[in-house]
Amino acid sequence: MGKRAKGVLRVRSILITGVSSGLGRALAARAHAAGWRVFGTTRREGTAAEHGFPDGITLLRLELRLPQAPRTFAARFIAEHGVPDVLVNNAAQAAYGPVELMDADALRQLFQVNVFSAIELTTGFLPGMRDRGSGTIANVTSIGGRTVFPFFTTYNATKHALEGFSEGLWHELKPFGIRVKVIEPGYVETPIYDVMSGVHRSYGAYGPAVEAMDAFARGVKRWTSPEAAAEQVLAAIEDTSGRLRYPVAAYARSLLAARALLGSELFIKVMHARWRRPDR
Numbered sequence: 001m002g003k004r005a006k007g008v009l010r011v012r013s014i015l016i017t018g019v020s021s022g023l024g025r026a027l028a029a030r031a032h033a034a035g036w037r038v039f040g041t042t043r044r045e046g047t048a049a050e051h052g053f054p055d056g057i058t059l060l061r062l063e064l065r066l067p068q069a070p071r072t073f074a075a076r077f078i079a080e081h082g083v084p085d086v087l088v089n090n091a092a093q094a095a096y097g098p099v100e101l102m103d104a105d106a107l108r109q110l111f112q113v114n115v116f117s118a119i120e121l122t123t124g125f126l127p128g129m130r131d132r133g134s135g136t137i138a139n140v141t142s143i144g145g146r147t148v149f150p151f152f153t154t155y156n157a158t159k160h161a162l163e164g165f166s167e168g169l170w171h172e173l174k175p176f177g178i179r180v181k182v183i184e185p186g187y188v189e190t191p192i193y194d195v196m197s198g199v200h201r202s203y204g205a206y207g208p209a210v211e212a213m214d215a216f217a218r219g220v221k222r223w224t225s226p227e228a229a230a231e232q233v234l235a236a237i238e239d240t241s242g243r244l245r246y247p248v249a250a251y252a253r254s255l256l257a258a259r260a261l262l263g264s265e266l267f268i269k270v271m272h273a274r275w276r277r278p279d280r
């Protein structure tokens with residue numbers, strides 16, 4: 001991916017958070033193959049080669065649970081590599097279970113990682129992008145950022161927050177030539193859903209409802225591979241139109257279209273009936 005400026009072919013740079021697995025990992029590889037200069041963040045030890053990445057992808061350490069870490073990271077990144085052309089806030093953690101049983105500290109951490117860290121990292125790069133008069137911020141939300149799945153409630157709430165942040169940012173940054181994009185994945189086959197398994201605890205009064213949700217999730221038949229999803233994400237990033245939202249991967253377009261068609265009140269009733277009996 002080159003951009004010709006004053007006769008010089010400049011390789012464009014992309015910084016992606018959370019490239020250790022899933023969509024981030026596939027996007028890093030896809031962008032590298034397409035000629036981008038790729039920087040990816042991970043919490044794990046090891047070089048890019050040790051992580052199985054090809055030469056030319058730069059891995060950097062970043063733990064998003066720590067407030068201030070994204071700002072410090074952004075300042076160091078700019079000093080060493082300049083302001084990236086594209087920032088992809090991809091890293092996130094999921095949470096699963098009844099809201100009533102959520103641990104307050106875990107909830108705060110979820111919002112720190114999924115929302116505040118993305119905001120802090122973004123604002124760390126904004127002055128540089130604004131001075132340059134260009135840049136793209138791509139925030140990976142979810143179809144759960146425009147609808148909500150029971151027991152993914154708190155995780156989906158973080159994605160709703162990121163959607164709202166992104167839409168506001170779209171307005172604020174348009175005059176400066178900075179594009180804001182929301183990537184809304186449907187079902188992508190990644191480790192993020194591991195949060196649903198291995199939870200060996202009693203859900204008490206919520207047990208039957210959680211079991212119904214587990215059965216509903218097992219009924220999901222179409223899954224997009226991280227590689228195919230990454231292809232769609234890169235196309236969204238490279239889209240030079242002023243579009244904000246990009247549903248990608250299995251069920252994303254159809255679910256969001258159904259919600260728009262039915263309206264939110266009818267949509268949640270239909271979804272509830274799919275998941276449980278309407279009288280429950």
Ligand SMILES: NC(=O)c1ccc[n+]([C@@H]2O[C@H](COP(=O)([O-])OP(=O)(O)OC[C@H]3O[C@@H](n4cnc5c(N)ncnc54)[C@H](OP(=O)(O)O)[C@@H]3O)[C@@H](O)[C@H]2O)c1
Pocket residue numbers: 017018019020021022023024042043044062063064065089090091092093113140141142143144184185186187188189190191192
């Ligand atoms: N898979 C789907 O169907 C789906 C659907 C909707 C939205 N999404 C969104 O897509 C994005 C990518 O998720 P994925 O499905 O590819 O899941 P994933 O494979 O679990 O990847 C998540 C990435 O985020 C990183 N991360 C998590 N907590 C972190 C922290 N505290 N500090 C730094 N990095 C952290 C993980 O690093 P570690 O390996 O170190 O934990 C990993 O690299 C997320 O924003 C997710 O919400 C996915």
